[in-house]
Amino acid sequence: MSDKKPNDFYLRVYEVVAQIPIGKVTSYGAISKYLGVESGARMVGYAMNNYVSAELGFEIPAHRVLNRLGQLSGRHHFEGDTMRERLEQEGVEFKEEFTVNMEKHFWNPFELEKN
DNA sequence: GCCTTGACGTTAG
């Protein structure tokens, strides 16, 4: 298949992020792995950064994407404590001020295939 | 066109 499909790795990232259930969170690495790029966690983060200034047709819950430790590593890209507030609003439990209970709320993108 | 930076993760010490 030599289609010049928009391999937009970014777009695929957005699609996955858009399907994260409310009250759940996932990590950059998990998304990357799901997309078949084992070491592309950084690219996922880059995609998110790009999303902010990109005019996508839909909104994505970027606040549900954390690093593997459950830390809100991207909080500085939100206004004030918007990221933390949104997560709390969804019922996500915090262990530290900027660290959520990953064990309890982690959502694996591979669950998309179960459906 | 080279060098630095970055919403990360794994491995080595």
Add this chain to the structure above:
DNA sequence: ACTAACGCCAAGG
């Protein structure tokens, strides 16, 4: 258990 270093690859300077 903790810290340091490397890998990864795209974008901006």
